[in-house]
Amino acid sequence: MNFIDYYKILGIDKKATASDIKKAYRKQARKYHPDLNPKDADAKKNFQQINEANAVLSDPEKRKKYDKYGKDWQHADHFENTKQYQEQSSGFSGREYSQAHSGRDFSDFFESMFGGSTNTGRSRQVKFRGEDYYAKFQLKLTDAYKPHQQTLSVNGKNIRITIPAGIENGQTIKISAHGGTGINGGPNGDLYITFSIAIHPGIKRLGNDLYTHVDLELYTAVLGGEITIDTLSGKVKLKVKAETQNGSKVKLKGKGFPVYKKEGQFGDLYITYVIKIPTHLTEKQKGLFAELSKS
Missing domain, CATH: 1.10.287.110 (DnaJ domain)
Known part of the structure; x- marks a missing residue:
């Protein structure tokens, strides 16, 4: 080496x-x-x-x-x-x-x-097992959402591994016989990889559940309607109830993070609505709000 x-x-x-x-x-x-x-x-x-x-x-x-x-x-x-x-x-x-x-x-x-x-x-004839290697590898949250292949370079050797979906932050997996070379014909050591999942700017992960905030127009919050949001699995349409309050939460079952090594199982996605107050109103619009406040 x-x-x-x-x-x-x-x-x-x-x-x-x-x-x-x-x-x-x-x-x-x-x-x-x-x-x-x-x-x-x-x-x-x-x-x-x-x-x-x-x-x-x-x-x-x-x-x-x-x-x-x-x-x-x-x-x-x-x-x-x-x-x-x-x-x-x-x-x-x-x-x-x-x-x-x-x-x-x-x-x-x-x-x-x-x-x-x-x-x-x-x-x-004395044989010694090779040294175990330890490595850290950082992933984006979106990378950990789906299984994917990754090529790692360990002491000049390329190792291609498949990272399962749903891997946890701080979780360690073992790649057998990819550590140090055994001495005098002894077995190779193992490679231990500890994963670090980077913080996502708009999504928080707790276990297999995901938490996010979604902006909601005031008019939609008051009158109700339909909105489209982005999730890790794609776009989803949501029906918003009339008179939805700021800070209201809704749960999308099965739209959370995949469960590690359990195909087809997912956590839930929790959405908190943040109502946006309109700005740069015209005099006419302000007048309408004034009339509404008197009613």
């Missing part, structure tokens, strides 16, 4: 604090978000690398391993365990062991430990 300098990606140095990392991540994420760079072919790749860098550097334990082992940080636990075993079986002290392997790349060390000619038959 090629080395990726996470500090360089976020534009910080190794002395950066947790607060520095958080600020740098937000700045870079805004700069390279695919939605803000539709003409930049590399925007999605850059955005994913930014998320990957943040996932590692914002986690104290992962950052410690990354700082110590570089590109092999995912195998840090395996390295430490195997180093301890080798020390015990060879009689090396920790200091002697470090001196014996000083100046060597950890990848070279793994190779000599598991595949080199100096290993015993027993050590050559």
